[in-house]
Amino acid sequence: MRHVIAVADRMNCWIFNLIAVIFGLISLLTIFQVFARYILRNPLVWSEELSRYLMIWIVFLGTAIALRKGLLISVEVIQQLVPKMVKKVLEVITVLVNLVLLFILIKYGFGIMANLVGQSTGAMDIPVAWTYAAIPVGAILAFLNSIVVLIEIFTEKGEEKNGGDLIL
Template identity: 45%
Template sequence: MVDRFNEALLVALALALGLLALLAFAQVIARYLLGAPLTWTEEFIRYALIWSVFLGVGITVRKGMLAAVEVINATVPPPLARILTWISLAISAVFWSVLIVYGWIILGNVEGMRSGALEIPMAYVYSAIPLGSVLALINTLVVTVAPPRADAELAVD
């Protein structure tokens, strides 16, 4: 179920990044050819990229694509490599949990604030932190049960 959700999310993120590229292109055209820059695109792109990173990190966790110290796993005996993998997963789970807690705290701190150009509540922007961290934590827990395949790095779908 998590993998199906991740696949749908990956498609949505790919489409969103394509849209962001078009918006960036439109901003360049408006600024340099028309002499009238769009006031909202830069802020929208910035916030959408933040959301894309936080939503996408869970997928990278599940596919085993986060930066890892493969040299250590390759040089130590397999039993020690498994122990180090479990330690790494535990540290990751703690990290995502801390981000969830502090992301929630940040939401309280930015209550009532609005963005400069778009005038959207900043809580919408900052909610990417706890939501993305929840997705990453879920994917980390799934990896503990069903580790990614060795060729998963090559299969970005």
């Protein structure tokens, strides 16, 4: 089980670094767009669209990492008031509900992508399905991270809830 957790943490490290690169790209693109619009008087017609689509990818990839690290918003009042064993049961139930919801998101995410085949974006003329691919990809990564969280709950490592270091 330790190997599975290590592989998941390594995957999350790569995803985290990818998100950082995408954030940097969005920042540079936005700065250049302002420069092109106000200094060169020739705005980039595709930069806003690309930034928007990259932000969508950041949200879905970041959600998978946040799930693994225990950083998603939650109400933990009940967990603070109950004994440790009941708390563990509640954590397992929460992860199982997450797994069901993520499975549904994966299924319908692929369905949405299938419905959008043949459509392209306005400014960049790329397939719209690439943008919507963030839904099932992010959900698959979150699903895998949920399984790792479940493994940690049963192996008592779940007490840390830090998921390892993300930065290489």
